[in-house]
Amino acid sequence: xxxxxxxxxxxxxxxxxxxxxxxxxxxxxxxxxxxxxxxxxxxxxxxxxxxxxxxxxxxxxxxxxxxxxxxxxxxxxxxxxxxxxxxxxxxxxxxxxxxxxxxxxxxxxxxxxxxxxxxxxxxxxxxxxxxxxx
Amino acid sequence: xxxxxxxxxxxxxxxxxxxxxxxxxxxxxxxxxxxxxxxxxxxxxxxxxxxxxxxxxxxxxxxxxxxxxxxxxxxxxxxxxxxxxxxxxxxxxxxxxxxxxxxxxxxxxxxxxxx
Numbered sequence: 001x002x003x004x005x006x007x008x009x010x011x012x013x014x015x016x017x018x019x020x021x022x023x024x025x026x027x028x029x030x031x032x033x034x035x036x037x038x039x040x041x042x043x044x045x046x047x048x049x050x051x052x053x054x055x056x057x058x059x060x061x062x063x064x065x066x067x068x069x070x071x072x073x074x075x076x077x078x079x080x081x082x083x084x085x086x087x088x089x090x091x092x093x094x095x096x097x098x099x100x101x102x103x104x105x106x107x108x109x110x111x112x113x114x115x116x117x118x119x120x121x122x123x124x125x126x127x128x129x130x131x132x133x134x
Numbered sequence: 135x136x137x138x139x140x141x142x143x144x145x146x147x148x149x150x151x152x153x154x155x156x157x158x159x160x161x162x163x164x165x166x167x168x169x170x171x172x173x174x175x176x177x178x179x180x181x182x183x184x185x186x187x188x189x190x191x192x193x194x195x196x197x198x199x200x201x202x203x204x205x206x207x208x209x210x211x212x213x214x215x216x217x218x219x220x221x222x223x224x225x226x227x228x229x230x231x232x233x234x235x236x237x238x239x240x241x242x243x244x245x246x247x248x249x
Binding site: 027029031033034036038049051053061062063065067071072073076078080081082083084086087098099106110 | 205206207208209212213216220221223224226227228230231234235238
C-alpha cells in the first residue's frame with residue numbers, strides 16, 4: 001500500500017531538519033487530490049528552497065533550489081513543462097510534447113540540462129556532494 | 135450513516151426534526167438546508183482559492199492560463215522569468231495547485247446546481 005501523503009511530507013521535513021539549518025515551513029496544504037509542501041533552509045552560505053506537489057496519481061511536481069547569498073540562482077532542479085526542456089528532450093518533435101513535465105536542471109547562468117527525475121533525497125545527495133557546507 | 139443507490143441516511147438530532155416538522159416535509163427541508171450549506175461552504179472555498187492565486191496573478195501580470203501557455207510555448211518569455219523571480223517554477227507549481235483545486239470545486243458547484 002502506498003505511503004499516505006501526509007507521512008511522506010512529514011518525512012521530507014524530518015530529513016530536511018537533519019541536514020539543513022534554520023528550516024522554515026513556508027506553506028503546507030493537504031487536499032484529497034493533491035498536497036503541497038514548501039519550505040526553506042540554509043546550507044552554509046546558501047539558501048535552500050524545496051517545493052513539492054504530491055498528486056493523487058502518484059506523480060510529484062518539484063522544484064529544488066540553491067540560491068547564493070544575494071538570492072541569485074546558483075542551481076535549480078525542477079520538472080516544469082518549460083519549453084526549453086521540451087525542445088532539448090524531443091528536438092524537432094517538441095511541439096507534440098509541449099505539456100509534458102521534463103526533469104531538468106538550471107545553472108547560475110540559467111543554462112538548462114536534462115536530468116533524471118529528482119526527489120528530495122537526490123537533491124540532498126547532490127547538495128552534499130557538490131557544495132561545501134562552509 | 136447508511137447508503138442506498140442514490141441516498142445516504144444520516145442521523146439527525148430528533149430535536150431538529152421536531153423543530154423542522156411544522157415547516158413541511160422534513161426530508162425536503164433538510165435537503166434544502168444541506169444544499170444551502172453546501173453552496174455557502176463551496177463559496178468560501180472558492181474565495182479562499184482565488185485569494186491564494188491572486189499574488190501570482192499580480193506578480194506575473196496575467197492569469198494562470200496565459201502564464202502556462204507562455205511557459206510551454208514562448209522561449210523568450212521563459213528566458214526572462216528568472217529576472218522576475220529566481221524561483222519562478224516554485225510559483226508555477228503552487229499556482230497550478232490552486233488552479234486545479236479551483237477547477238474541482240467549480241465542478242462540485244456545477245454538480246450541486248444540477249441537483
